[in-house]
Amino acid sequence: AILTRKAGRAVSLSAAAALSAERARDRDHDDVPWPELSDFDCFACHQTLSPRSYRPGLSTERGQPLRISDGLPVWNAWHLIGQGELSRETLEKLAPNSRNPADLSTAGLRVQEQFLRVAEEAASSEPIDAEQRLNELALQLSRTTPPDWTTAAVLYLDMEAAARDLSRARVTARRGETILDLLHRRVAPLLRFSGTEEITSPTDGSGHRLSSPQSFDPRLFRELAMQAFNEL
Numbered sequence: 001a002i003l004t005r006k007a008g009r010a011v012s013l014s015a016a017a018a019l020s021a022e023r024a025r026d027r028d029h030d031d032v033p034w035p036e037l038s039d040f041d042c043f044a045c046h047q048t049l050s051p052r053s054y055r056p057g058l059s060t061e062r063g064q065p066l067r068i069s070d071g072l073p074v075w076n077a078w079h080l081i082g083q084g085e086l087s088r089e090t091l092e093k094l095a096p097n098s099r100n101p102a103d104l105s106t107a108g109l110r111v112q113e114q115f116l117r118v119a120e121e122a123a124s125s126e127p128i129d130a131e132q133r134l135n136e137l138a139l140q141l142s143r144t145t146p147p148d149w150t151t152a153a154v155l156y157l158d159m160e161a162a163a164r165d166l167s168r169a170r171v172t173a174r175r176g177e178t179i180l181d182l183l184h185r186r187v188a189p190l191l192r193f194s195g196t197e198e199i200t201s202p203t204d205g206s207g208h209r210l211s212s213p214q215s216f217d218p219r220l221f222r223e224l225a226m227q228a229f230n231e232l
Contacts, residue, residue, distance in 0.1 A: 001160075001161040001162070001164040001165050001168075002127075002128045002130060002133055002161050002162055002165055003122050003123070003125065003127065003128060004161075005157065005158065005161040006118075006122040006128075007119045007122040007123045008119075009079065009082075009083060010083065010115040010116070010118040010119035010122060011115070011116070011119045012079050013076065013079040013080060013083060013111070013115045014111070014112045014113075014114075014115040014116045014119065015112075016039075016076045016079045017076070017108045017109070017111035017112040017115065018108065018109070018112040019039075019108075020036070020039045020075070020076070020094070020104065020105075020108040021104070021105040021106075021107075021108030021109045021112065022105075023036045023039070024036075024101035024102070024104040024105040024108065025101070025102075025105040027101050034101065035096045035097075035098065035104075037073075037096065039075060039076060039094075039096075040073040040074065040075055040076070040077070040096055041073040041074040041075075041077040041078075041150065043148070043149060043150070043212060043213060066080055066081065066085065066086075066091065068088065068091050068092055068095055069095070072095055072096055072097060073096060075091065075094040075095065075096075076094075077150050078150055078154070081150060081151050081154045082151075082154045082155070082158065083115070083118070086111065090107050090110070090111065093106075093107040094107055094108065094111075127165075128165075130162045130163075130165035130166045130169070130172070130176070131166065131172065133158075133162040133165075134159065134162040134163065134166070134179070137155065137158055137159050137162065138159075138226075138229045140155070141155065141222055141225055141226060142226060145218050145219055145221075145222045146218045146221060146222065147218065148218065149191070149213035149216045149218075152190075152191065152216070152218060152221045153191050156183065156187060156188065156191060156225075159179075159183060159225075160180065160183055163176050163179040163180045163183060164176065164180065166179065167179075167180060179228070179229075182228035183225075183228060186224050186225075186227070186228055187221065187224055187225050187228060190216065190217070190220060190221045190224065191213070191216070191221070193212060193213055
């Protein structure tokens with residue numbers, strides 16, 4: 001499960017980079033707005049503006065390594081988080097304030113090629129020790145609070161993949177199943193989109209219900225995930 005997830009995430013990032021590059025390359029300067037915001041972290045913008053419930057990212061706690069500015073969303077955050085950092089030069093070319101689609105297209109194609117190679121290496125590599133991987137993730141979580149929902153969700157899925165590999169080996173099956181049970185019962189519910197908000201259109205008065213992780217609490221996620229590991 002660990003290698004399958006690693007290869008799958010690399011392929012997904014490669015495809016996302018290719019799509020960004022194609023959008024930039026084929027863009028009509030007169031008719032198509034720029035930048036293409038669907039390439040960026042959705043929940044950087046899609047959240048309530050109510051002073052009571054607005055939750056900025058925890059940029060003061062070591063921050064998000066992929067972020068080049070606290071005022072700009074991260075390029076394809078869901079795919080990129082946890083897969084190694086791109087150079088600052090590349091991130092700036094992929095940022096939403098980039099004024100040069102040609103540079104973005106070139107950077108996107110380079111990222112596409114880079115992560116296709118990562119996927120190929122993962123698909124042909126030796127199995128990763130699930131116990132060691134799980135310990136690495138637990139140590140990462142013990143050191144810092146995830147800065148946002150996306151980072152926490154990626155971390156959760158990485159932990160789940162490692163636990164699944166443990167559960168499939170005879171010697172560690174019980175431990176893996178116990179970890180999976182704790183993750184599913186205690187941690188997964190924190191990632192569900194429990195926050196819904198009714199939005200009324202100012203033009204025609206129609207109503208829309210939006211669902212997002214606006215109520216997600218990164219500190220609680222970290223606390224319960226660590227409790228699950230500490231009980232084993």
